[in-house]
Amino acid sequence: MSTVANHTPDIAIDVHGLTKSFGGREVVHDLSMQVRRGTIYGFLGPNGSGKTTTIRMLCGLLTPDSGNGTCLGYDIRRDADRIKRLVGYMTQRFSLYQDLSVRENLEFVARLYGLPDARSAAREMIARIGLKGREEQLAGNLSGGWKQRLALGACTLPNPRLLLLDEPTAGVDPKARRDFWNEIHALAADGLTVLVSTHYMDEAERCHEIAYIAYGHLLAHGTVEEVIAGSALSTYTVTGDDLNDLTAELAGKGGIDMVAPFGTSLHVSGRDKAALDATVASYRDDPRWHWQDSEPSLEDVFIDLMGRSKDNFQG
């Protein structure tokens, strides 16, 4: 069985045409993706876009309606049991036992995976995730950040080869998030593949590769630079006073696809550079505003993708 896994040592996830419906509503549509071993792969998309469903199909928690593929070289339809042994899945909602202590939760996981010495494995993990001194605290009483560390600790405890993290940093403070990402990078450096879903743009930029999914469709993938370049979006950053007036004026004008405030500045973007310039020309001379040619941010790209996909799939 390990020989099967060794046939494709460099591709951790390789799936084609995954489709899944719930109650007649298609949640994931014809999704294909490849994730190379040792990469941190960011999975982005709005709420309800099918990220969680896709992750669940990858680790055997859901059976795809159609499509197939492999996870760590094992067939996601037939070899769910083997995949489960090699995959650590961190659920979106905290899903360890709230009424067990930190130590008891980790020992439970260690025993379930048949680690030879569950006690010492749990002890080592507690030290590693910095929960020393809190071993006997009930998991339910931990704060959000600690819960998240415990959950990560639990899913890395059995030494998985692939981590599936479903919005692991939702509701966690910036310091804890940074620590978390440092840990993820350390794990990836050891050869672990990480698929992580997130809403945060700064986190997306910490990934080696990203994929954007909306309404069940995979819309873009590649490195952050590739995704931005592939968007063909032109953006101006406007600074100055009365930006609200400008926002109101630009709304609905030709060539303007998106106007978004970023603190004291405004991002004005359009897919058609010529049309955008034509509309913008009449405002460029206004002394209140300073216009600057700039790169679209990842967020601009995603909001644009989302808007377009809405037209395509929901219209």
Add this chain to the structure above:
Amino acid sequence: MSAIDAVHPMVEAREPAFGFWRRSYAMLVKEFIQLRRDRVSFAMIVMIPVMQLLLFGYAINTTPRHLPTAVLIQEDSDLGRSILKAMENTAYFRFTREVHDVAEFDDLLKSGKVLFGVEIPRGFERAVRRGDKPALLVAADATDPIASSAALGALGALVQTALEHDLHVGDPPDMPFEIRTHARYNPAAESRLNIVPGLVGTILTMTMLIFTALSVTREIERGTMESLLSMPIKPVEVMFGKIIPYVIVGFVQASLIVGIGALLFGVPILGSVLLLAALTTLFITTNLSIGYTFSTIVQNQLQAMQLSMMFFLPSILLSGFMFPFAGMPLWAQYLGEGLPLTHYVRIVRAIMLKGAGLANLQYDTIALIVLMLVAMTIAVTRFRRTLD
């Protein structure tokens, strides 16, 4: 402008007219909507009263008739036959078996296959004609006083009836023979002797069922099922892991009830304590398996509780714990055979009060094992390994 702003929130914060009724109404509407969405709860609202009514109305009979009776005929005589006929005519007795010696008699009573045994002794008719006033022996299983007392009471009038029809010797007021009744196992007809052993089973049914009925739904409701399913564990392993701790809990519980029963209520344990412990453990496991099966069927903890109630109610009514089993119509008896409590009530009464051994209890033991295996099989196949 700022003056208005300052006043405005105070106006808004005023208690609206009919505030109490509006808020109560809002709550009421919400509850109705939720109730309507929970189909199972809705069904239970109808099912539980209907079931109770039907069971009490049609199945429960506190003066049971057609009770299974064994006869030991040592003499084939007209008088003997007419006495048996008269007994059957009372509608209390139904002769289901004919035995050939006293040992067979005892076995049937011990295992609970018959509730009465009638013995017509050798030379009975001749003794009557001679005026010797011989005795006709009727042995009754009095562990359940409700079941046996009415039938025993009817025996008094029986001699009279038999005399009128068939016997023309001697003066009627002067009884030519006597019916000697022997209320076995519980001669004083004390109901606690009957209740306490049955209570062991009833309490165990209630507690065990609920323990495991909640176990899987709890994992689902708390969200822990998702991570459990993502780990390499098999349905059978989940089941055993969830059942075994409660076997110990149940065993402690059973020991407590039996211990208190013996100490405070003087209920004897005539049979083997070891056998009682073994079969009690089997019964506990059967109940836990059934509870676990419920757990894999229902959607949430409320439904699990309701399904347990749906199972517990007929268990109490149809098992012979509260009302005589033999007195129920046949369909209710068949239903009762499908309930573990029925078999355990027989087992526990037989061991504690009659001193029965495993040989007497084969049928009920096998029935419990079968029920357990069926429940476990359903549970393992029903257990959803995915979140589909």
